[in-house]
Amino acid sequence: MIRKIVFLLFALYCFDGVLSNSLIAPCKIDDQACIDKSVGEASTKIIQGIPELGIEPSDPLFIEKIEGNLSILKYKFFNSTIIGYKDCHISDLKVSKELTSVHYVLNCPQLKMSGLYEIDGRLIILPVEGKGDFDLITGKYKIEVDSDLKLTPGSDGKSRLAIKNYKLKCTPLTAIHFDFRNLFNGQKDLSDAVHKFANGNWDEVAKLVQDPVFNAAIGKIIKNTNKMLKATSPDEFVLN
Template sequence: MFRKCVFLLLALYCADGVLSSSLIPPCKIEDEACIEKSVMAASSKLIQGIPELGIETSDPMFIEKIEGKISILKYTFFNTTVVGFKNCKISDIKVSKDLTNLHYVMNCPQLKLKGLYDINGRLIILPVEGKGDYELITGKYKVVVDSELKVTPGTDGKSRLAIKNFKLKCTPLSAIHFDFRNLFNGQKDLSDAVHKFANESWEDVANLVQDPVFYPEIGKIIKNVNKYLKSVPLEEYKLN
């Protein structure tokens, strides 16, 4: 049974950091209190990234392109800056004994996205189109993450752990503020109607558009974590 914080390492990627064993006190896998304490202590240090390993900061996060293609709506966000992942907390961490699956819940008090947009289609019941600057400010968000893991041999003969893929279930828990400037080429009455609907029906709108936004964000975090995992043999984060 692994007794080192490999399990912390796996869980921490959703908290927007990467793990250095020197930053994490070792815990027994059955000691949930120790695991939670260790993750929280490390996340604030690790979120800054590790430049020497090519690991970028996760807060702020820059995403060049986010593309959503839904049956009734197409939208693209360009040059988006995301702020707020550093305040997310992890809970319900579960790792399979054979290191093939990871489950956890990420609870975020607020996320802010800002950049450029291009949108066309229907926002549930209203037509919408425009190009310009945008800003989204969420309230509380719950993100359930289920991942597949793999262990592969390194060139040095030592095993490495990696996050293979993941699935998300995102749930908005409080109001979201939508601000899309220059909708309908600046026609204020049409723009006001869309914003009123979106801000009053934030839950329905979020459920429509959220997945194409969250997947590249979490994907970028996972990419950074895998860079770290590739640099550290599996045997270095388990107790004998």
């Protein structure tokens, strides 16, 4: 019984501020160097996962289903795993003084994605169809993120900050390798032609197909960020 009481007191102690205070280092809103460091440290914690808050690791990042309904191409990715977000770093971070918006850039040296796919349509100029296993390996990627923020009242009477929405601008900077097995039911000549085109025109192909993938991945990371923000009040990490 004593052990149970001690454990409960410890849990209350953690969630009454000690844990939350350790999540985001406090900064003045005009201290950009402090904000850069604090957000960088917090993002590392989010990617690593915070079990106490129900936040699973984001590297590897598992996504059950991604669906792309493009004008000339339809595709679905199933049970996909993405590796590499832990190596991305944040730059050009800008938080409005009113805490209503945030802008930042994710600079990723490499992302690897694998899973199952179904695809049908045209890959710019070539017909493509098939289903099976796939692998993608990117080079450097620049992901610009713009989000609106909102303040909502918490059950303890203190406000909570949350990311309300987000817009992405994703730019591949170096070559991407596409590998889709069993295209055209295994017809090698047709499959080779599609892979040669996709890997030779990686920039154009990436810009055609990338948005549903990045929206799903960044959306899941932002959902985890909101779990962390819910555990602490801006009063604890924004200094006057």
